[in-house]
Amino acid sequence: MNFDLVIIGGGPAGLSAAIYGTRGGLTTAVIEKQAPGGQIVLTSEIENYPGVDKESGYELAMKMMNQAEGFGAQFIFDEVQSVDVKNKKVKLASDEISYGALIIATGAYPRKLNLEAEARLTGKGVSYCATCDGAFFKGKKVAVNGGGNTAVEDALYLKNFASEVYLIHRRDALRAEKTLADALLKSGVKIIWDSVVENINGDDSVESLTLKNVKTGELSSLQVDGLFVAVGQVPESKAFDWLELDAQGYVITKEDMSTAFEGVFAAGDLRQKPLRQVVTAASDGAIAANSAIKYLTENGLK
Numbered sequence: 001m002n003f004d005l006v007i008i009g010g011g012p013a014g015l016s017a018a019i020y021g022t023r024g025g026l027t028t029a030v031i032e033k034q035a036p037g038g039q040i041v042l043t044s045e046i047e048n049y050p051g052v053d054k055e056s057g058y059e060l061a062m063k064m065m066n067q068a069e070g071f072g073a074q075f076i077f078d079e080v081q082s083v084d085v086k087n088k089k090v091k092l093a094s095d096e097i098s099y100g101a102l103i104i105a106t107g108a109y110p111r112k113l114n115l116e117a118e119a120r121l122t123g124k125g126v127s128y129c130a131t132c133d134g135a136f137f138k139g140k141k142v143a144v145n146g147g148g149n150t151a152v153e154d155a156l157y158l159k160n161f162a163s164e165v166y167l168i169h170r171r172d173a174l175r176a177e178k179t180l181a182d183a184l185l186k187s188g189v190k191i192i193w194d195s196v197v198e199n200i201n202g203d204d205s206v207e208s209l210t211l212k213n214v215k216t217g218e219l220s221s222l223q224v225d226g227l228f229v230a231v232g233q234v235p236e237s238k239a240f241d242w243l244e245l246d247a248q249g250y251v252i253t254k255e256d257m258s259t260a261f262e263g264v265f266a267a268g269d270l271r272q273k274p275l276r277q278v279v280t281a282a283s284d285g286a287i288a289a290n291s292a293i294k295y296l297t298e299n300g301l302k
């Protein structure tokens with residue numbers, strides 16, 4: 001298979017790149033290892049994307065995907081094994097695809113706490129997705145760990161189901177934006193400041209957490225049935241470590257989304273940038289596709 005433009009990752013950045021690429025006349029493939037939408041499908045409500053009043057992340061993702069497909073983008077559901085930059089080929093588990101230009105938009109995934117019981121109790125009370133698993137905790141007690149937008153949104157969402165929601169944060173001020181922080185303070189969510197989760201306790205399911213106050217060193221026990229981990233993101237850049245990465249593993253690009261490799265662009269949450277939102281991911285995708293069109297045209301490849 002051969003495409004003018006191959007996009008790795010079907011989140012907002014990749015889908016936006018597909019819309020701009022196909023509308024720019026490029027044969028375009030989007031390779032996605034799971035379901036399209038990326039991290040936004042984990043969001044119950046998007047209300048800061050211009051023109052969208054209130055919509056679930058899943059609904060917005062499906063609209064973006066249908067739009068890209070409507071313009072002719074082809075979706076390939078497979079996992080990228082490696083990229084042969086010299087010969088311009090993407091190796092998949094079951095196929096190989098040639099490209100003229102490549103956009104990498106693989107995004108980021110939730111960071112783990114790296115606690116002993118975390119992996120063992122994942123799916124048994126430990127979760128990284130409130131919108132996916134919140135409904136399982138109807139009438140139960142849950143805790144959210146983190147102080148960013150995701151943690152606060154998760155805590156507010158979980159108030160719809162749980163009898164008690166705690167938010168555990170390692171500092172005494174939230175990182176989340178003011179509107180969300182204000183909503184949290186009014187919501188009845190109990191905030192446990194200056195604390196980290198030291199242990200998750202339970203044999204077959206979460207029974208309690210051991211918390212440590214980072215200022216006093218004091219340990220305490222919190223009885224909960226669930227723990228939602230929302231302590232940030234890790235860039236999905238492992239397969240692309242040949243690109244220039246910063247200390248956290250984010251891909252360094254120029255303003256036009258180009259990387260140090262000719263014809264290879266990066267877009268979205270995977271990129272080193274100051275603001276990771278749906279709107280900035282979509283913007284990155286549009287710029288990357290535009291740069292790809294320019295690259296192909298100027299080099300007589302289209």
Ligand code: NAP
Nearest residue numbers: 048146147148149150151170171175230231232233275276
């Ligand atoms: P984030 O903004 O990086 O926040 C991560 C939070 O987890 C911080 O409060 C951090 O504490 C804490 N943390 C990090 N490592 C920890 C550890 N090992 N143990 C305990 N706590 C730890 O991540 P995010 O909330 O997932 O958001 C990711 C990006 O998506 C952000 O750019 C965010 O703005 C965006 N986002 C936007 C929206 C929206 O606009 N509605 C919704 C969701 C996400 P410190 O504060 O002390 O660093």
